[in-house]
Amino acid sequence: MTHERRQHGLSRRHFLQRVTGALSGSIVSSPTGWKGQGTAGRSSAADVLIAQFSDAGVRQHTVRVPRIVKSDDEWQRQLSPLAFEVTRRGGTERPFSGAYWNLHEKGMFRCVCCDTALFSSAAKFDSGTGWPSFWQPIAKENVMTHPSRSLGQVESEVTCRRCDAHLGDVFDDGPRPTGLRYCIDSVALRFVKSMQVMDLAEGYNSGSQSC
Secondary structure, three states: OOHHHHHHHHOHHHHHHOOOOHHHHOEEOOOOOOOOOOOOOOOOOOEEEEEEEOOOOOEEEEEEEEOOOOOHHHHHHHOOHHHHHHHOOOOEEOOOOOOOOOOOOOEEEEEOOOOOEEEEHHHEEOOOOOOOEEOOOOOHHHEEEEEEEEOOEEEEEEEEOOOOOEEEEEEOOOOOOOOOEEEEOHHHEEEEEOOOOOOHHHHHHHOOOOO
16 A cells, blocks of 8 residues: 555544543544534434345345434434444544454445445445455435535545435545445445445446446
């Protein structure tokens, strides 16, 4: 991994500008004015289209389900303090501190807040940044991006479509076939191990997996 790539990884969420000692040094504070701050900054409750997947990464059905909207008190009762700060306040866990950045097992990564399928280990790669990195989500229906520009490179916030959880950021310096790097906080994910995982690169090339 080049020094340039490592610098790009550390720029995520303006990392070098926002280091704090919160939560025993495991979290970087959320950016001022983050659009996901509190429930008022996001969409109101409504139905959303979500692609359902088995834990092996096999696409099943696209269904319309209610958007999940909860109060901060409800989220705090459900999540760990770190997961709450990252997913509901837009914070960032420190690099190399999460459970999944160096995980090499096969399986599915689901949203820690609502269990929506988000990423597959088939699209995971070693970015050298200290955060789990993927070259595409498992389905474009299941995530949303919110464009921004940071330090001269394209950067977009990535959120869960069903519950608006902040997941991380996407950059344009990833590997083929997409050229993208979804840089995701481990604490925003729940990993489900599976012995069989769909080959997403083959699906992407055939056009059956559009992201």
